[in-house]
Amino acid sequence: MASRLSLPAMPGVRQIGEIVNGTRGRGEEAVVVENVSKRFRIPHERKSTFYDHLFGLARGGRYTYEVFSALEEVSFSVRRGETFGVIGPNGCGKSTLLKILAGVLRPDGGRVAIAGKVAPFLELGVGFHPELTAIENIRLYGAIMGLSRREIEGKREEILEFADLKRFENMKLKNFSSGMYVKLAFATAIEANPDILLVDEVLSVGDEAFQKKCASKIEEIRRAGKTIVYVSHALASVRDLCDRCLFLEEGRIAALGEAEEVVEEYLRRMG
């Protein structure tokens, strides 16, 4: 049985795939990715029922599919406290990489080691339930992040205050406007106090005032020494925010290094 949660030798360390020797003890690197590959199977004929399978067999059909290689032998590491950018054209494997770091996808080859609690901002409001009230949803989200009941209760007021939703705390989420929804989602995720943030271009939420609040919150988190992995098409913000940067092209590393240089390389190639 491949259970990825079977070896928490050091608290807060989540191992994906095999153990990377030595990385657990050092505490220097927050994220280590070694030779990670991910291939997707794209079937020629989509069979998603028993009926399809039986019918396909009866006609003598065979299960054929094409292999799409989303990531090929990607290796890099992110230091603790670093803001790390990932750029590349559409379909280069950025989102796949982020999902592997989040633990949602399992790599076909290679190793990933992550030290600390990860908050994936792949989408805001994950797990929110429309039939529950704002407070109940905060509790739900906190639990998804693996927080204990006491930790969640301790952060409740801060979250409601940050999102300006104190008045609506007992309102069901289905009655929220989309703006209020997004504010609550962002506030809840950010207050979960993760060690590592995976951010996939979701920072432009809410109205102007709230956006400013978010930006300064992110800056605050950065200064507090948290690790951020930031995937974006906004090259200017990558250059400003990130220390180092990874440039992916067709699932392979095209450049890796100082953010400024990598962004320049990207612009030159995409010219």
Added chain:
Amino acid sequence: MWIVEYRELIRILTVSDLKVKYQSSVLGFLWSLLNPLLMMLVLYFVFSNVFKFEDDSFALYLLIGIVAWRFLANGTMTSISAIVGRPSLVTKVYVPRQVLVLSTVLSSFVSSILEFSVLIPLLIFFGVDLSINVLFFPLIHLAFLGLVYGMSLVLSALYVYYRDLNQIWDVLLQAGFFLSPIVYPAEIVPDKYQAAYMLNPVTVTIEMYREALLYATTPSAADLAFVAAAAGAALLFGAAVFGRLEGRFAEEI
């Protein structure tokens, strides 16, 4: 262990599942109690003339069978879509996926306990002598939980890949309803089939519920051990199948 680490999430998902279940219908909780009672009445009128019971406990006999079966049927039928039904918790964030299955099964488990606890006053009302053997109920119910959870792990994982499994399972449940001693006494099964018939852990479990609640007899150690072993085997098998299929959940949903 994921159960300990994510116990708060399991608790919240279970409670919110129960809340939604009981609030979304007008009569809420009452409906979930009326359902087995009405079903019992229908089956009573149909089958009470078919099988001649010596005493008049057939209604209660039926009711215990129905309530026990409901846990299996509702538990597996709702948890079959536990993974597919919460795509955002599978594809957007990492939580151990077993959490989703376990919380759905636990919600059915709580419902079932509520149904059983309404049954107790009914038993007393109809003059059944409740004995100390009632204390075996939690033990039997826990073993049944293991069995249902193990089955649910397999079903929910397979359902990700085979989306007509719920239709197939629905038919299999119908067959199972009549293959288990719910509307008829186990004794009517011919002797030569008895051994094979009693190999079904669900059959043995239902019989034990009746022994503990209706007949004031002590369930035999052999029966208890058999059901516990079956539950353990279901858990191991379920975990193994789930672990194998889990890797590509996020891609297939």
